[in-house]
Amino acid sequence: MNALRIIIIIAWRNLWRNPRRTVLTAGTVSLGLGLLLVFLGIGDGSHRQMIQGAVRLGGAHVAVQAVGYQERGGIERTLSAEQIARVSSWAQSNRKQLGITQVLSRVFASGLVSSADGATGVRVIGLEPAKEKGVSSFHEKLIRGDFLISTRDNTAVIGEGVARKLKLEPGEKFVLMVQAAHSPEIQSLLLRVAGVMRTGLEDFDQATILIPLPTAQQLLKLGDEVHQTAIVLDQLEHSQEAAEDGKRRLGPEVEVLSWLDLMPELRDFIKIDDGGSYVFNSLFFMIIAFLVANTLLMSVLERRREFALLDALGFTPVRRFLLVILEAVWIALLSVAAGTGLGYAGHLYFYHRGLPLSLFYSSEVSAGGALIDPVIYSHLTWTRIFGAAQLVFALTFLLALLPAWRGAKGQDAHLLGQA
Amino acid sequence: MSNSKTTGSLLRLEGVSRQYTQGEETVHALRDVTFEADGGEFIAIAGPSGSGKTTLLNLCAGLDRPTAGKVWLGNRDLSELNRHQLARLRLEEVGFIFQAFNLIPVLSAEENAEFILLLRGMAGETRRAKIRALLKEVGLEGLESRRPGQLSGGQQQRVAVARAIAAEPKLVLADEPTANLDTETAFSLLNLMDRLNREHGTTFLFSTHDPRVMQRAHRIIHLLDGRIESDERVAVEQA
Numbered sequence: 001m002n003a004l005r006i007i008i009i010i011a012w013r014n015l016w017r018n019p020r021r022t023v024l025t026a027g028t029v030s031l032g033l034g035l036l037l038v039f040l041g042i043g044d045g046s047h048r049q050m051i052q053g054a055v056r057l058g059g060a061h062v063a064v065q066a067v068g069y070q071e072r073g074g075i076e077r078t079l080s081a082e083q084i085a086r087v088s089s090w091a092q093s094n095r096k097q098l099g100i101t102q103v104l105s106r107v108f109a110s111g112l113v114s115s116a117d118g119a120t121g122v123r124v125i126g127l128e129p130a131k132e133k134g135v136s137s138f139h140e141k142l143i144r145g146d147f148l149i150s151t152r153d154n155t156a157v158i159g160e161g162v163a164r165k166l167k168l169e170p171g172e173k174f175v176l177m178v179q180a181a182h183s184p185e186i187q188s189l190l191l192r193v194a195g196v197m198r199t200g201l202e203d204f205d206q207a208t209i210l211i212p213l214p215t216a217q218q219l220l221k222l223g224d225e226v227h228q229t230a231i232v233l234d235q236l237e238h239s240q241e242a243a244e245d246g247k248r249r250l251g252p253e254v255e256v257l258s259w260l261d262l263m264p265e266l267r268d269f270i271k272i273d274d275g276g277s278y279v280f281n282s283l284f285f286m287i288i289a290f291l292v293a294n295t296l297l298m299s300v301l302e303r304r305r306e307f308a309l310l311d312a313l314g315f316t317p318v319r320r321f322l323l324v325i326l327e328a329v330w331i332a333l334l335s336v337a338a339g340t341g342l343g344y345a346g347h348l349y350f351y352h353r354g355l356p357l358s359l360f361y362s363s364e365v366s367a368g369g370a371l372i373d374p375v376i377y378s379h380l381t382w383t384r385i386f387g388a389a390q391l392v393f394a395l396t397f398l399l400a401l402l403p404a405w406r407g408a409k410g411q412d413a414h415l416l417g418q419a
Numbered sequence: 420m421s422n423s424k425t426t427g428s429l430l431r432l433e434g435v436s437r438q439y440t441q442g443e444e445t446v447h448a449l450r451d452v453t454f455e456a457d458g459g460e461f462i463a464i465a466g467p468s469g470s471g472k473t474t475l476l477n478l479c480a481g482l483d484r485p486t487a488g489k490v491w492l493g494n495r496d497l498s499e500l501n502r503h504q505l506a507r508l509r510l511e512e513v514g515f516i517f518q519a520f521n522l523i524p525v526l527s528a529e530e531n532a533e534f535i536l537l538l539r540g541m542a543g544e545t546r547r548a549k550i551r552a553l554l555k556e557v558g559l560e561g562l563e564s565r566r567p568g569q570l571s572g573g574q575q576q577r578v579a580v581a582r583a584i585a586a587e588p589k590l591v592l593a594d595e596p597t598a599n600l601d602t603e604t605a606f607s608l609l610n611l612m613d614r615l616n617r618e619h620g621t622t623f624l625f626s627t628h629d630p631r632v633m634q635r636a637h638r639i640i641h642l643l644d645g646r647i648e649s650d651e652r653v654a655v656e657q658a
């Protein structure tokens with residue numbers, strides 16, 4: 001114990017024999033770590049915003065659908081009234097525990113809209129206007145007119161692209177044609193444009209119209225059936241847990257999906273994006289690693305006489321090895337402390353002020369089928385911080401192995417006592 | 420040849436040679452050196468520069484290995500020990516004092532002096548009391564918290580002596596311990612070594628090429644070109 005203590009003390013004091021070098025090395029590593037944390041915070045922040053944005057544009061944290069609907073679609077794959085009731089009673093009784101903020105019913109269909117100026121294919125979403133307003137952002141995306149009102153009146157909010165193609169303005173009428181859900185009949189309905197929306201998602205704006213849920217159910221001859229029960233949580237991070245709970249409680253006759261499975265393109269984009277930044281960060285750290293390795297090796301090589309002295313005094317090879325490792329550990333500790341401080345400060349800045357993407361892009365950007373917010377707010381978790389700190393420790397330890405071995409191996413006794 | 424176990428001597432070298440090869444050239448630093456040292460001896464290794472004094476002392480502590488021959492410390496054949504075991508042996512039984520740079524630069528005088536005891540794991544209170552007393556004995560009272568860089572050459576050597584003595588080793592090896600000191604300091608250091616030899620029975624083996632230092636020894640081994648030229652006992656004079 002005494003021995004270990006004195007080794008730790010010697011290691012610490014050795015750092016300050018060349019303060020400039022120590023500060024430079026630890027400073028560079030902490031700068032690297034700080035930047036890494038800022039990048040991670042911004043990356044995670046942007047991903048979260050994309051996910052939340054997608055959830056607010058007709059997605060969900062957890063969705064319950066008829067089995068097979070996610071993979072194969074099919075207007076006839078609906079949740080029965082009885083299934084809907086079971087889902088809502090599950091959601092109701094776990095509202096607190098799972099942090100459920102809203103449960104929404106939705107109907108989806110493909111259809112054809114036509115006006116005097118032409119026709120175009122659209123995706124029709126039937127939704128509950130009042131409830132959606134609480135959690136979705138459709139109503140915020142209106143560029144003209146108003147959002148749907150929660151009655152059976154035959155109104156629609158249409159994407160900007162649809163409006164352009166059909167030359168439609170609020171108050172004007174158009175015809176929507178769809179196939180009924182459970183029979184091959186073609187149904188058509190005259191709708192009035194309530195508003196025109198622009199989300200910034202090209203595909204969405206080109207071919208989406210929103211109509212009230214009852215209108216959609218009637219048009220598709222669905223009765224009380226819907227295609228999806230969308231659940232919105234107060235915490236994105238609880239999505240998978242909530243989905244798992246749903247799967248357990250609701251059994252195999254419905255499919256319960258977290259946002260990861262509901263929006264696979266987005267999930268894959270995030271995965272690839274993370275992968276890309278790992279490559280970038282690794283490169284970054286390799287350069288830093290080179291510096292640390294160099295510092296440690298230099299400090300051992302220029303102390304060869306001292307290592308010979310330690311050897312002569314009976315400081316065993318294992319202890320000499322440990323001494324160098326501990327010097328590296330001290331550097332890592334300093335770097336992690338300073339780096340985390342720096343990174344966290346950077347995170348706080350971007351958490352409050354945000355990073356305006358207009359610095360890099362002039363127009364709206366989307367990826368993985370989701371919109372990237374114009375201002376990104378950092379989101380840094382302890383998991384990320386611990387992960388990065390671990391990386392620094394592991395790397396430093398690895399880099400210290402060679403210098404430590406040099407310190408531990410046989411020493412040249414003829415250096416002893418020499419100037 | 421006799422087996423190691425049968426010897427009663429503290430240190431024994433038998434037919435020890437050490438050659439260094441540098442490129443084409445072979446340097447015979449030591450040639451067929453044989454001698455024994457008993458407990459309580461005060462021995463000077465004398466000889467001109469390059470005669471092999473340092474090489475000999477290094478071999479005695481297992482810091483270097485002979486090209487031929489054997490070294491026994493107590494009843495242990497050093498050639499049978501690995502580097503870890505040799506280090507442990509030095510920690511437990513051998514003290515070292517070099518010509519200069521004896522101390523760990525980042526430790527204070529007191530920490531340097533107690534270094535061996537710390538490594539052995541001796542408890543704090545006993546250790547500190549012992550070291551304070553020893554530092555006082557070697558005339559370093561009041562300088563305990565200074566780093567080596569803040570001590571004179573003589574003071575540094577005294578710390579090294581205190582360190583060697585604190586550990587109560589059977590054998591202290593000193594390679595030209597007075598070479599960097601002025602005459603007065605050199606003599607007070609020798610007096611110190613001499614006293615410890617008499618009072619604690621510690622065996623000293625020290626190298627020197629200074630005749631005045633040699634005179635203080637009870638036995639002088641002369642080296643020349645790596646060979647023992649003479650090995651004579653001197654009548655012990657009263658100090």
Ligand SMILES: Nc1ncnc2c1ncn2[C@@H]1O[C@H](COP(=O)(O)OP(=O)(O)OP(=O)(O)O)[C@@H](O)[C@H]1O
Pocket residue numbers: 414439440441446447448466467468469470471472473474475628
């Ligand atoms: N590592 C080495 N490589 C090659 N030759 C060496 C090495 N160490 C010592 N020698 C040679 O061995 C011989 C003996 O050296 P040693 O250092 O033992 O002498 P010394 O008596 O201690 O001399 P000094 O009084 O100058 O300290 C010298 O010729 C020296 O050059």
Ligand SMILES: [Mg+2]
Pocket residue numbers: 472473474594
């Ligand atoms: Mg020498």
